[in-house]
Amino acid sequence: MAAIFFPKEHPPGEKRVAATPDTVKKLVKEGHSVSVQTGAGEGAFYADREYVEAGALLEPEPQKGWGTADIVVQLNVPMASQISQMKQGASVVSFLWAFDNLEIVKLLAERKISAFAMDAVPRTTRAQKDDALTSQASLAGYKAVILAALHLAKIFPMQMTAAGTIRPAKVVIIGAGVAGLQAIATAKRLGAIVEVSDVRPEVKEQVQSLGATYIEVKSDESLTAVGGYAKEQSEEFKRKQAEVLRAHLIAADAIITTALIPYRPAPKLIAADVVQAMRPGSVIVDLAAQRGGNCELTESGKTVVKHGITIVGELELANTVAVHASDQYAKNVQNVLSDATKKGVFGWDLSDDIVGGGKTKDGQAYPGALITHNGEVLHPKVREALKLPPLATPAPVEPPKTEAPASAAPVAPKS
Numbered sequence: 001m002a003a004i005f006f007p008k009e010h011p012p013g014e015k016r017v018a019a020t021p022d023t024v025k026k027l028v029k030e031g032h033s034v035s036v037q038t039g040a041g042e043g044a045f046y047a048d049r050e051y052v053e054a055g056a057l058l059e060p061e062p063q064k065g066w067g068t069a070d071i072v073v074q075l076n077v078p079m080a081s082q083i084s085q086m087k088q089g090a091s092v093v094s095f096l097w098a099f100d101n102l103e104i105v106k107l108l109a110e111r112k113i114s115a116f117a118m119d120a121v122p123r124t125t126r127a128q129k130d131d132a133l134t135s136q137a138s139l140a141g142y143k144a145v146i147l148a149a150l151h152l153a154k155i156f157p158m159q160m161t162a163a164g165t166i167r168p169a170k171v172v173i174i175g176a177g178v179a180g181l182q183a184i185a186t187a188k189r190l191g192a193i194v195e196v197s198d199v200r201p202e203v204k205e206q207v208q209s210l211g212a213t214y215i216e217v218k219s220d221e222s223l224t225a226v227g228g229y230a231k232e233q234s235e236e237f238k239r240k241q242a243e244v245l246r247a248h249l250i251a252a253d254a255i256i257t258t259a260l261i262p263y264r265p266a267p268k269l270i271a272a273d274v275v276q277a278m279r280p281g282s283v284i285v286d287l288a289a290q291r292g293g294n295c296e297l298t299e300s301g302k303t304v305v306k307h308g309i310t311i312v313g314e315l316e317l318a319n320t321v322a323v324h325a326s327d328q329y330a331k332n333v334q335n336v337l338s339d340a341t342k343k344g345v346f347g348w349d350l351s352d353d354i355v356g357g358g359k360t361k362d363g364q365a366y367p368g369a370l371i372t373h374n375g376e377v378l379h380p381k382v383r384e385a386l387k388l389p390p391l392a393t394p395a396p397v398e399p400p401k402t403e404a405p406a407s408a409a410p411v412a413p414k415s
Contacts, residue, residue: 002346005069008040015043015322021054023334028055031344035059044326108372120369135328140317141182144285148254157191175258176203257294270295280308289313
């Protein structure tokens with residue numbers, strides 16, 4: 001049996017919570033002792049009494065919760081002050097973004113804390129149920145379209161009236177990952193004409209199945225990394241992509257960008273001069289704002305107007321739909337904890353490919369989501385970033401290539 005603590009999330013304004021009464025009930029049934037900080041679920045409209053009815057204890061003192069728990073589970077990156085309160089050998093399950101938080105990683109290793117990073121879950125078929133990046137990105141893609149519609153001084157659908165015909169809005173979506181696919185489906189449901197750009201040619205069929213037009217950039221380069229992610233492109237390809245995209249972007253009423261590359265800042269795909277050439281009143285919603293933004297003029301965490309264009313760089317859009325975001329994330333972490341619990345006993349199994357990494361059928365290695373364990377940094381690229389020597393038994397290095405989860409692709413809207 002493990003003592004699991006769910007604290008109230010930080011920073012102020014974070015409404016999501018890592019546990020719901022339903023997931024608490026399941027963890028208690030598995031033999032764990034669960035405590036929830038008083039008021040932790042308020043932002044997602046879960047009352048303290050619901051957690052108590054599910055079998056949890058309320059903890060009004062977060063310091064005590066952090067200091068006595070075997071496992072602390074939250075959504076956001078733990079702060080140094082919180083880690084310092086944890087007992088040695090305990091575990092933390094949360095988003096970690098290790099490459100952006102190397103000092104936190106060092107502290108976790110020094111304290112011998114086992115850190116399971118929800119942002120580092122391998123993209124394998126078996127790990128779909130643990131994939132919090134997917135669950136949160138899908139919600140963000142939906143909300144991005146709603147924000148674009150809110151800020152646009154036009155309506156999305158075509159209307160034929162006695163006063164004349166209103167032409168449908170044109171929406172360009174950059175990136176056809178989970179967030180992009182959800183954005184396509186949502187924009188189509190609202191009646192927009194949707195065009196999509198993605199460097200990976202294999203997403204063309206998915207884009208078209210949702211009723212959107214695929215903007216193709218011809219190239220002989222391999223543009224997909226192991227794991228199905230986009231990879232860093234050559235300067236020549238970037239030049240060709242910018243040329244092809246420019247006309248589409250300038251003609252758009254709304255642009256939604258979702259392009260990210262693992263271990264890299266967000267690629268700059270919308271130059272300042274493109275923004276300047278767009279029609280006044282148009283909107284850009286930049287879902288890559290937290291990693292620097294896909295637009296050169298994006299200001300992280302802000303909504304600004306530049307050259308008459310509204311640029312939305314708000315962070316964590318999933319937080320604005322906290323009920324479903326909490327429900328999805330809580331289920332993700334409950335699956336992680338349940339898989340690590342055998343007959344009521346919790347323990348990290350490094351032979352589990354989700355935890356310790358593994359190999360694809362063709363022998364390519366990929367890392368697991370356990371970043372630190374027993375005082376060591378396990379992830380090879382994080383070790384490299386910290387200038388640590390390779391482990392005696394090298395850990396895997398890249399996520400495996402798998403088909404996109406069927407559940408990640410929204411159903412095409414009916415006309």
